[in-house]
Amino acid sequence: MKTTTLEPPEKTDVVGTNRWYLSAAPILRALVHLCVPMAAAMIVGAVYNLVNAGFVGSQHDTALLAAITFGAPILGLVMAVGGVFGVGGGALNPRLLGAAEHDPTKADGIKHVSSFAVWGAAIAGAVFGGVGLLLLDPLVALLGADATAVPATTAYVGVMLAFVPVLAAAFCLEQLVRAEGAARQVMVGLIGSTVANVVLDVLFILVLHWGVAGAALAMGLANLGVVAYFALWLHRHSEHVSLAPRWFTLSPAVVRPVFGVGVGELLQASFIIVTSLALNNLAAAYGDSALAAMGIAVRIAQVPEFLVMGVTLGVLPLLAYSYGKGDRGRLMAALRGSALAVGGIALVFSTTVFLFREQVFSAFSADGSVLAIGVTILTAQLVAMIVNGFTGLFTSLFQAAGRSSAAIVMSVAQGLLFLPIVVLGNLWFGLAGIVWALTATEVLVFLVGVGLWLGSRRAIDRGLAEGSPERAEEALYPVDLRSR
Secondary structure: OOOOOOOOOHHHHOOOOHHHHHHOOOHHHHHHHHHHHHHHHHHHHHHHHHHHHHHHHOOOOHHHHHHHHHHHHHHHHHHHHHHHHHHHHHHHHHHHHHHOOOOHHHHHHHHHHHHHHHHHHHHHHHHHHHHHHHOHHHHHHHOOOOOOOHHHHHHHHHHHHHOHHHHHHHHHHHHHHHHOOOHHHHHHHHHHHHHHHHHHHHHHHHHOOOHHHHHHHHHHHHHHHHHHHHHHHHHHHOOOOOOOHHHOOOOHHHHHHHHHHHHHHHHHHHHHHHHHHHHHHHHHOOOHHHHHHHHHHHHHHHHHHHHHHHHHHHOHHHHHHHHHHOOHHHHHHHHHHHHHHHHHHHHHHHHHHHHOHHHHHHOOOOOHHHHHHHHHHHHHHHHHHHHHHHHHHHHHHHHHOOOHHHHHHHHHHHHHHHHHHHHHHHHHHOHHHHHOHHHHHHHHHHHHHHHHHHHHHHHHHHHHOOOOHHHHHHHHOOOOOOOO
């Protein structure tokens, strides 16, 4: 009787390949490969935001800077639209890839997931952008632009909305490439996009004097380059991902797990916008010093926050692959390693900044009133960052294991808890209540994550089905799409 070998192709196990980092590399090497490029790309993106503001600010027109601020919520929502498909697909694909360790034919589902994610993001982006352009004037008014900022805000938001399908597809493709374990390629794409954006900013803003419309156009064209780069890389180097429309499907086996995880990203982005507006409005009542101190503290805390996010986001493909493969030992080792990395980054940076907090803060502002408030705000931000890092690991684990309900709860918990906490904190403790509201919220969200983890452990263990890979795959992808 002839037996059939269900081993994946040998080249996927070659040392140094992206698949090897997911399947067999030592945990430390895998984490470095997956997380360091992610953190680097995020820091470069943050630096670009400062540079971009500098280009616009060089025009010496406050209305232009205001337009970028007013347009920020729209950009956040656009990224969330791409995240619905990209994060959902990026969490499902590595699970299927891990399951293919036992049955390579299951990897066909990755083609359906990838095509649905990319084309779904582009179509949803086109609808979002089209509706936004039709309702551009009331949308600008809703964003809060005053009379002097309306023309610039209209120009900025209008050009951005025209590129929404591109922006959403670019963010989605980033997640799909990252799901392949190709963190370096993601870093190359994002840094390349940043460089292109800066070059185009110089051309459109400084040379052609197109103002914020030029800034939005530069962003759109740079992301068009990202789409081309990621699509070409996947076509040439991915064994299983296909972006061809013929693989597009609306099967519940694809739509349900993608949306189950991805919708949490949209809800989280929506809550972030609402909470940011609430925080700024409440802090504004305490004067410009409070707002300035808050802005400086947030920028300082962004550095370790991006490093921590590089770990929590970078480890997701490794967790999902291990879960799909049914490898409980590797999944737990990845969790322990990433938790140690998060704790180490938070401890080293927070201790250093706390010890030299006055010197660090005074580098940004010499105003005594700003310094006095800012040191307290920075302390609260650093404590919140530490807790948020471990909360992010819970979220990544739930996404990796396809625990959509738990992932959604983690995504919306911060917004739901923050609003009443900051309002009550302001009423009871004044500015101090506002400053520590985020910290209190992060602690509560972390406790929610602990509770969800304890409640999900049995289900996750059943899904892993240690020693029973077929049971793990059945739980992950119950509908066979090979006949489609």
